[in-house]
Each structure stands twice: as structure tokens, then as C-alpha cells.
Amino acid sequence: METQRRTDIGPPDFRKFLPPIIKSNYGKWKYHEIVKPGVMVHVGESGDRLFTVRAASPRLLGTKRIRKFSELADKYCGGYLRFTSRHNVEFLLTDESKTDPLIEDLAALGHPVGGIGPAISNIVHTQGWVHCHSAATDASGVVKAVMDDLHEYFDGTKQIPGKLRIALACCLNMCGAVHCSDIAILGVHRRPPRVQKGLNKTCEIPNVIAACPTGAIRPASVDGVPTVEIDEGSCMYCANCFSVCPALPLADPLNDGISIWVGGKVSNARHEPMFSKLAVPFIENDPPRWPEVVRNVRNIVEVWADGARPHERMGEFIERIGWPKFFELTGIEFTKQHIDDYRYAGLSYKRSAQLRQ
Numbered sequence: 001m002e003t004q005r006r007t008d009i010g011p012p013d014f015r016k017f018l019p020p021i022i023k024s025n026y027g028k029w030k031y032h033e034i035v036k037p038g039v040m041v042h043v044g045e046s047g048d049r050l051f052t053v054r055a056a057s058p059r060l061l062g063t064k065r066i067r068k069f070s071e072l073a074d075k076y077c078g079g080y081l082r083f084t085s086r087h088n089v090e091f092l093l094t095d096e097s098k099t100d101p102l103i104e105d106l107a108a109l110g111h112p113v114g115g116i117g118p119a120i121s122n123i124v125h126t127q128g129w130v131h132c133h134s135a136a137t138d139a140s141g142v143v144k145a146v147m148d149d150l151h152e153y154f155d156g157t158k159q160i161p162g163k164l165r166i167a168l169a170c171c172l173n174m175c176g177a178v179h180c181s182d183i184a185i186l187g188v189h190r191r192p193p194r195v196q197k198g199l200n201k202t203c204e205i206p207n208v209i210a211a212c213p214t215g216a217i218r219p220a221s222v223d224g225v226p227t228v229e230i231d232e233g234s235c236m237y238c239a240n241c242f243s244v245c246p247a248l249p250l251a252d253p254l255n256d257g258i259s260i261w262v263g264g265k266v267s268n269a270r271h272e273p274m275f276s277k278l279a280v281p282f283i284e285n286d287p288p289r290w291p292e293v294v295r296n297v298r299n300i301v302e303v304w305a306d307g308a309r310p311h312e313r314m315g316e317f318i319e320r321i322g323w324p325k326f327f328e329l330t331g332i333e334f335t336k337q338h339i340d341d342y343r344y345a346g347l348s349y350k351r352s353a354q355l356r357q
């Protein structure tokens, strides 16, 4: 029985926005297949066919670009489009003959089509320096540089064994799915917040203490003025305290940068979902084209593309060949930062003598 909404809080009911073909075939799709790079068809039990054209978007979109997308949706598919969780824009067409003209129009606008099935999809990313106060690195700039380098894996020019999902989060609060992506680019701070004078006039000290997830902040007094002190050994540079108190800035041009993680996935196919693990501990911020990040990501993509079996995700590939082999193939140096020192780390340590080389 359909439940009736009794509140106007929260997002509107999604069913209001479904294209008619999806409404009438809801739960009754027979199969789907990839027609060509970036184009997929869903076939319903009724015989209805729905064509999806997936194009890359830069995520941070201006109103002019959104209007352009809307014009294309009006022209080709009754005004229906959607954004995927990785910020691709998808046009939902019922007329197959319109897919090629739509792809041409998208290309003219500078949006390549691809990213479906065994391909690198758009990179999901966070706010970066543009928007967020806790960012340790940029987001859109890094993603643009990485995807400019890898777009041949998006548009199908180069084949890869399976899906490869890349994500970027600009600090370890990870607004951007980096814990569960095949390759994760993660901004890291390496110094604790600096306690500024006059903190007691700007911030509620009990709130600041309560904001710290690791209990690293203690009340203190300097020259009789109430303030806080930070236990550096307990700080994980998460910036939660800075979120509630601007007198605890964390950004540090010398010590902020990027780490790269590998092997996460959300899918249940073949293997249960996996968390990403550290591959490259630190790369200096190097805008505007981020050459070291681009080089490292490409290196990892190529090692996986050369060695993975069909449909094998990054994490499954590494699990099969073993982490020592992964470090050997990628040439990434194994450092002390790779050793998990979290209090429950014992659970993740290798506990058998069967090591693969």
C-alpha cells in the first residue's frame, strides 16, 4: 500500500519527476545493455525502450550551462534529464534516432559522452578551496587535470577490464565517497589547528571541546584568560573544531596536500563492499595542473588495466595479487604511513603466515 506523506519537510516525492516511460515500466524492466560508449538501453517487459545518454559534467555548474542542458533535454527528450551520483548528466530518450544528434550537440558544448559500464566515470568531488573552510586541497581543479589526462578511458577510446570509479574529497571528512571508490584522491592536513588569541570571545569553549571526535581539545588558561589546548598526538586533523570555532584555523600551505587511496567499492557484485586503503601518503599541492597527482593516478589505472581480469575491480585485483605485488608493480614506496595505527588496527592486520610475494 502506498504511504501518504504527511509533511512538507524534506525533498519532494521523486515520483513527481519521473519520465512517463519510467513511471509506466517501474519495476518491470526486463534487461539493459550498453549500445555504445555512453549510451545504454533499458528494455521493459512491455517492449518499451529507454535510451540513456551519459555526458560528463564539471559538477560546479553555472546557471547558463544548466539552461543549456535543459534546452537539450527539451529538444530531445521531453525535458527529462538527471544527474548521477558521480555528477554525470544523463538524458533519457525514447527515440533512438535522436541519440546521435544529441551526442553531437553535447560535443559542440564540450561535453564528451561515456562513462557507462567498463569505463572511468566522471569523478565525484567535493567543494575544495572554492567553497569549504576545511579544505586541504582544491577539488574541481584536481579533478579537471586528472580527467583531462584520463578522458580516453571515459569516452571508450581505450578499453579497460571493468568499472573504475575515482573520487576526490578535499579533507578527511570525505564528503565525496572516497572511502569506497577504486581510486580516491584525498586532501590531508598534517598539522593540528592553531589556537588563536581571543578564542574565548569568538567561541563557546565547551562547544569547541565537544566538537572534537578524538577528545584532543582540553580547556586551558593563558595569563588568566580561558582558552583551549590541543593534544597533537590525538589530533587527526579533521577540522571539526574549526567548523564550530573560527579561532582554530587548520589550513597550512606547507603541510596541506593530497594522498591517494585505492581499492574501495560500494557494489555487492562478486565481493562484498570494500574500503579504500592508503597507496600514496602525501603529494604537495601543485596547482593549477597537479602533475604529480595526475601521474600517480594514471600509473595506478594502467597497472590495474594491464593486470585485472574482466570485471575485476581495483580492490579485488589487489586482493588477488597481494599488496606487496601492488606496491612492486606501481613502484609506490611502502612507508611507515602505510602501517595502520588506529586503535582497532589489529583487526585489519594480516594474521596468517601465508604471505604472497
Ligand code: SF4
Binding pocket: 126, 127, 128, 132, 133, 134, 135, 136, 169, 170, 171, 172, 173, 174, 175, 176
Ligand atoms: Fe569541506 Fe572536507 Fe567536505 Fe571538502 S571533504 S567539502 S573540505 S568537509
Ligand code: SF4
Binding pocket: 192, 193, 211, 212, 213, 214, 215, 216, 217, 230, 234, 235, 236, 237, 238, 239, 240, 241, 242
Ligand atoms: Fe579534534 Fe579534529 Fe580539531 Fe584535531 S582537528 S583538534 S581531531 S576536532
